[in-house]
Amino acid sequence: MSISGGRNDMVVVGMGGGGSDIVAVVSFGHGDASVSRSEPENGFSDSLSLFHSEKAVQELLQQTPVQGSDDHLIEFSEALRTVAKALRRAAEGKAAAQAEAAEWKRRFELERTRNLQLEPKERSLRENNGDFEGGRLEKSTNGLVLCNQANQHVEEGCLEHICSHEVLRDVQPVLDCNMPNRIMRKASFKLSWRCKGENSDQHKHDIVYFERGNITTAERSSKQISLKWESNPQTILILTKPNSTSVQILCAEMVRWLREQRKLNIYVEPRVKVELLTESSYFNFVQTWKDDKEMLLLHTKVDLVVTLGGDGTVLWSASMFKGPVPPIVPFSLGSLGFMTPFHSEHYRDCLDSVLRGPISITLRNRLQCHVIRDAAKNEYETDEPILVLNEVTIDRGISSYLTNLECYCDDAFVTCVQGDGLILSTTSGSTAYSLAAGGSMVHPQVPGILFTPICPHSLSFRPLILPEHVTVRVQVPFNSRSPAWASFDGKDRKQLAPGDALVCSMAPWPVPTACSVDSTDDFFRSIHDGLHWNLRKTQSFDGPRDL
Ligand SMILES: NC(=O)c1ccc[n+]([C@@H]2O[C@H](COP(=O)([O-])OP(=O)(O)OC[C@H]3O[C@@H](n4cnc5c(N)ncnc54)[C@H](O)[C@@H]3O)[C@@H](O)[C@H]2O)c1
Numbered sequence: 001m002s003i004s005g006g007r008n009d010m011v012v013v014g015m016g017g018g019g020s021d022i023v024a025v026v027s028f029g030h031g032d033a034s035v036s037r038s039e040p041e042n043g044f045s046d047s048l049s050l051f052h053s054e055k056a057v058q059e060l061l062q063q064t065p066v067q068g069s070d071d072h073l074i075e076f077s078e079a080l081r082t083v084a085k086a087l088r089r090a091a092e093g094k095a096a097a098q099a100e101a102a103e104w105k106r107r108f109e110l111e112r113t114r115n116l117q118l119e120p121k122e123r124s125l126r127e128n129n130g131d132f133e134g135g136r137l138e139k140s141t142n143g144l145v146l147c148n149q150a151n152q153h154v155e156e157g158c159l160e161h162i163c164s165h166e167v168l169r170d171v172q173p174v175l176d177c178n179m180p181n182r183i184m185r186k187a188s189f190k191l192s193w194r195c196k197g198e199n200s201d202q203h204k205h206d207i208v209y210f211e212r213g214n215i216t217t218a219e220r221s222s223k224q225i226s227l228k229w230e231s232n233p234q235t236i237l238i239l240t241k242p243n244s245t246s247v248q249i250l251c252a253e254m255v256r257w258l259r260e261q262r263k264l265n266i267y268v269e270p271r272v273k274v275e276l277l278t279e280s281s282y283f284n285f286v287q288t289w290k291d292d293k294e295m296l297l298l299h300t301k302v303d304l305v306v307t308l309g310g311d312g313t314v315l316w317s318a319s320m321f322k323g324p325v326p327p328i329v330p331f332s333l334g335s336l337g338f339m340t341p342f343h344s345e346h347y348r349d350c351l352d353s354v355l356r357g358p359i360s361i362t363l364r365n366r367l368q369c370h371v372i373r374d375a376a377k378n379e380y381e382t383d384e385p386i387l388v389l390n391e392v393t394i395d396r397g398i399s400s401y402l403t404n405l406e407c408y409c410d411d412a413f414v415t416c417v418q419g420d421g422l423i424l425s426t427t428s429g430s431t432a433y434s435l436a437a438g439g440s441m442v443h444p445q446v447p448g449i450l451f452t453p454i455c456p457h458s459l460s461f462r463p464l465i466l467p468e469h470v471t472v473r474v475q476v477p478f479n480s481r482s483p484a485w486a487s488f489d490g491k492d493r494k495q496l497a498p499g500d501a502l503v504c505s506m507a508p509w510p511v512p513t514a515c516s517v518d519s520t521d522d523f524f525r526s527i528h529d530g531l532h533w534n535l536r537k538t539q540s541f542d543g544p545r546d547l
């Protein structure tokens with residue numbers, strides 16, 4: 001180390017160590033010290049050598065005690081200490097960044113090795129399944145096409161990056177009946193989890209990981225989710241609220257624009273096709289389905305769903321998909337619209353930006369429900385679960401007696417509900433019936449099941465939020481005075497006689513809804529605009545105050 005100067009205004013401090021040199025030029029005068037630094041090409045010297053340098057400066061300063069009257073020397077020694085400290089901090093920062101980079105590299109290598117190991121397995125799976133394009137296919141017994149591997153990812157929580165073709169896949173390429181030379185094939189997309197402002201596509205897999213016996217949270221479980229198309233969407237399904245002239249007019253206009261300007265294939269419900277054809281035979285190209293069997297295969301053909309209506313239309317569209325759901329773009333044509341962030345006046349711009357991507361989406365969890373009849377012991381009433389996006393409600397129906405419901409969470413007894421009933425809600429449904437019954441509002445991306453009593457006849461019964469992995473069982477006891485009634489997103493009432501039960505857990509098929517900004521912004525906007533949440537005139541500055 002060399003220090004030149006003394007009473008001069010410019011001091012040059014050179015520090016060698018670790019094979020690299022840092023030269024700091026400190027100029028001081030008029031009471032302030034500024035630092036400029038020339039760095040070696042390969043970056044900073046290591047923090048250890050800088051620590052030694054700082055120590056050496058301290059020692060030197062101690063060896064040459066400064067007289068209290070010598071202002072210049074006092075200023076000089078202070079400046080030197082500042083320089084040494086600044087350099088040490090910079091080097092420590094660099095060391096931390098290097099450690100982080102090394103960690104990412106390690107995780108990348110791990111990921112690559114894992115993928116390499118998976119590759120031969122996938123190839124043989126593809127060969128066995130006869131996949132037409134190298135993707136993964138599995139045909140389930142009910143005709144829905146699901147990918148086991150993708151579901152496995154969901155179950156294991158390794159959701160940081162999924163490609164749509166792992167979840168949804170066309171059984172075979174479909175010929176476009178309007179353009180015979182064109183093959184209709186689902187557009188694939190990629191989902192990535194990111195923090196606001198973070199643009200990287202980095203795949204981060206672990207939510208919790210263990211190192212040297214320590215448990216650390218590596219990632220937040222829920223982040224803003226971005227959907228990026230990997231090929232252009234070709235087919236759009238438009239679902240509309242019935243009996244609304246404004247919706248009908250907008251639907252016809254939108255269909256025409258999507259076809260003529262964006263060359264897209266359009267599906268609508270059979271009722272809407274009739275309405276369009278009544279207006280003009282021009283709409284002959286619009287496609288629809290004949291029966292429920294064909295409807296159940298829609299997810300294999302449709303890239304995007306557009307809804308024109310209120311929240312009820314979003315619930316309706318989710319209920320049409322008994323398995324995977326394509327991304328939904330909900331336009332607001334109702335009175336409230338908690339799940340409908342897009343304004344119909346700007347539909348062209350909105351749809352263009354969605355079709356272009358990337359877009360933020362909210363992955364809304366659904367609950368899957370099964371009814372178990374006492375007579376059938378532990379058998380489910382139907383093989384297919386009933387899926388709800390908002391909630392399942394078990395109430396007293398038209399009976400004037402208290403409901404009496406025994407509730408279990410996995411194997412643990414929770415409580416016996418005596419009151420008007422119980423709501424088991426998703427977090428998306430937390431702003432609907434559950435809110436009216438006193439439940440908390442929960443951000444739709446929080447994974448959980450809300451357990452909200454309806455008018456409980458007990459002052460201490462507060463609502464609960466349960467973790468997403470549990471199974472809730474609600475049993476009507478044999479000594480109940482009346483049957484209970486279950487309804488699903490406010491529809492399809494089913495009677496539960498004494499001895500019957502309803503079992504409910506998180507479904508593996510969430511509903512992806514496009515966001516206007518992102519899921520957090522859209523959530524707050526909906527509770528501000530829809531509920532006027534905590535709206536209060538601001539108190540004026542006039543008046544008594546503590547200052
Ligand atoms: N007391 C209540 O608040 C009450 C009673 C019954 C049903 N509901 C809700 O109505 C839903 C069915 O909706 P619908 O449109 O078919 O029936 P609907 O036409 O009777 O509309 C009910 C209202 O609930 C609103 N809503 C629906 N989902 C919502 C959500 N996730 N967040 C905030 N508000 C929401 C709708 O915008 C609508 O204003 C049910 O799932 C239930 O949550 C609420």
Ligand SMILES: Nc1ncnc2c1ncn2[C@@H]1O[C@H](COP(=O)(O)OP(=O)(O)OP(=O)(O)O)[C@@H](O)[C@H]1O
Binds near residue numbers: 239241
């Ligand atoms: N395509 C559809 N087919 C049959 N029923 C539908 C369809 N779309 C919506 N519905 C039903 O119509 C009802 C009203 O729909 P929606 O909530 O969208 O409109 P709204 O009542 O005008 O809106 P808001 O609730 O915001 O005032 C709901 O019960 C919903 O289930």
